[in-house]
Amino acid sequence: MKYSYLLAFIFVSLILYSCAKQSTPMGGPRDEDPPVVLEMYPKDQSLNQKPEEITILFDEYIKLENPNRNIIITPKLDKDELIITALKDMVKIELNQELEDSTTYVFNFQKSIQDLSEGNPTENLKLVFSTGNSIDSLSFEGKVNNYFPTRTFTYENVIVGLYESNDTTDVFTAQPYYLSQTDSLGNFVINNIKAGEYRAYAWNDDNNSLKAEYKSEDYDFILDTLSINENLTGAVFNLSKADQTVINLTRSSTSGTNYDIIFNKDPLDIEMSNEELGKTIFYTTGDKRIKLYSETPRVDSLRFDLEIQDSLSFRIDTTIYAKFEESQRRPENLTFTVNSGKSFYQDLGIELTFNKPISKINYDSLYISYDTASVIPITPAMVSLTDSLKRDKVEINLSLPDSLVTDILTINGTDSTFQDIEGQFNESVLAANYRKLKRETLADSITGGIANGKGPYIMHLLDSKGQISREKYIEEGNKFSFTLLEPGTYKIRVIEDLNGNNRWDPSNYLEKRHAEKVYFFLNPETQSQDIIIKAGWTTEGIIINASPNTGIQ
Known part of the structure; x- marks a missing residue:
């Protein structure tokens, strides 16, 4: 008997729960209609209104979607004081602040109000009212x-x-x-x-x-x-982005046998003067610092005169006295990165970037291999330093004839091929592949001109990943050409280098100076930036129209 009562109780409870639970009705066509406004307070376009709260009544249950972001209110109100709630078929906004006199307020709800069942947003819902006798228009x-x-x-x-x-x-x-x-x-x-x-x-x-x-x-x-x-x-x-922080020297101090000069942001242009710089003292940059390295410890401090400039042309002129002391701290390991995976036709350019200045290269263990057994020795004539004061980037350049029939070449270097200024050798081996292209697989050229722009120009040919495939600097005129290209989809970006410093300069808000203009080729028929080229193609007559300046046209 007790068992029968228990079953009856469970059955009744399930029925009551099912009836009480709010859910979307099963069956029937899907609701695709947005909520419809039945009533607003104050009314849209009404005058002489200073409400303490705003209410909007809809024809169905609604919900709010990120109202603090999606509801745009002009003129500005303190959003921290607003309380926005949705209760069944009504939205209520408690203002909790005094409205300005003789002012038109606009509440643009965008897609913040949606129906409860399907999330269909209201369309073009705005509430406009004035605290004065007229609507600003x-x-x-x-x-x-x-x-x-x-x-x-x-x-x-x-x-x-x-x-x-x-x-x-x-x-x-x-x-x-x-x-x-x-x-x-x-x-x-x-x-x-x-x-x-x-x-x-x-x-x-x-x-x-x-x-x-x-x-x-x-x-x-x-x-x-x-x-x-x-x-x-x-x-x-x-x-465009532009860090408006004015560059400052935050501190300088000894770090092991080296010396750190630390800033609040990364310096862009660095000029240092000391008679040993580039001879026995070198430096690296990164992580908002200049790190000085000396081949040997020094008893006395050395004077360095610095002229530092950031991306906004803010400058620091200062003098520091650097100490290079004996230290028991173990030097940092020598590491490197390499531009592996690049494709080339005849001219192979290999870039090695080190974390410290390089002092020696063992050429006996540095070579390029191909066809499993064939090698090309790397000689000093093929190697150069990007910056002799830093010695942290090595470029290896060589030309390979079409008669060299191979697809993949590999640069090889054993451990201890490179030695840094602190006497450390590389522990990782160097092995990076490069793909040699055949002439018949290449597109001939892309040529064209720039209309209504102001030079000099920096031109970038961007690949499908947005990476710079080719770069050109046009000092005079407005014509350009890129030749012997790998087939693919490209974009062309133009930077107007008005001050001729070979780089893009961002805006400077404090000095009320706009960024240098940047614009892309845009196909006038398709409105696409893409340029598709294939093997053997010549693409001519590309016209890149300069974009308008910031301001009123």
């Missing part, structure tokens, strides 16, 4: 480009913001007064702007802080203050 629109887009970059994360001209904050310190996100193509529009003077910025807001991180996020700015007294169109921003 001016707009600011344009397009955002990115000079060096990564594979993970998406324009939907880009913010365009306006700051009032008398605002003491900027894009690095506070969120803007007006803002908008760009669409998937980089287009943007900010609506319902009050007439006035503004400063304009764009940035890739990866961390959803509504301000730019000056060390890690791409950004750009329009130099001139904008007078928005009518609709303003044709704005262009060109995003």
Whole structure:
């Protein structure tokens, strides 16, 4: 009897649980309709409103998707004070702050409100109301480009913001007064702007802080203050990274038998003067430091005059006195990396990068092998140092005739082939392969010109992985050519090197200087950057149009 009561109790409990559990009904067509607004408070386009909270009623149960990121509010409100909740078929926003007088507020909900069952987002849902007698109606629109887009970059994360001209904050310190996100193509529009003077910025807001991180996020700015007294169109921003930190010397000290000079960021240009530099003293760079090496310990300190410049052209002129003392610390092992896996036609270029300056090379154990038994000895004439003051990068160059019938060549070096300034030998053996191409497998050339640009130009031919396959520097004129290319898909990138220093220079916000322009070939018919070439092809007449400058066009 007790057993029967127990079964009945379990049966009833299951029925009640099934009835109480909220779930999507089974069967029937899938709901593809977004939630529909039934009522708003305050009403859209209403005047003289200063609500303490906003409510929106829908025709079905809804949920919120990352509202702090997806709901864009202009002019700016303190989002930390907002409380945004979804309860059944209603969204409620508790403002918890005073609204400005005679101001038009826009709540752009984008895709933050979705139906509960299928996640269909509301479409083009905005709430516009004014605390005064009229709705502000001016707009600011344009397009955002990115000079060096990564594979993970998406324009939907880009913010365009306006700051009032008398605002003491900027894009690095506070969120803007007006803002908008760009669409998937980089287009943007900010609506319902009050007439006035503004400063304009764009940035890739990866961390959803509504301000730019000056060390890690791409950004750009329009130099001139904008007078928005009518609709303003044709704005262009060109995003790029630029660490705005001013370079500083943080400390310098002995490290074993060596001497470290440490900065708060990596130096770009280094000029040091000492009569022993390049003779018995050498240096390496990396990890925000210059490391000095001496062949022998020194009793007295040595004076080094330094002129350091970072990527933004900020400079340090200073003097340090370096000590090279005896030390019981075991020297760091000598290690290297090699540019293995490269393809070449006739001219083979091998690069070896060491963690310390090299003092000796044992050529008896350094050679190139092919066809299992054939070798090409490496001679001193084939070897050069990229920088004689650093001696940490070795280049090996040789030309191989077409008569050499082989596909794979291997550079070989035993352990103890290389010795560094501290007397350490390499413990790892060197074995790196390179692929020799046949002439008949190569495309003949890509040729063309640059339109509406300003030289000199740095040109990069990029492979399908975005790596630099070829580089050219065009000092005069606007014509270019790349010859004897491996078949594949390429892109062409152009950098306008206006100051002629053979590198791209980023923007300097403190000095109100834009980055040097970067743009790509774009096929006018397909709007694709890709150039596909095949063996024996000659691709002529490539025209690369310069992109517009940052500003109002």
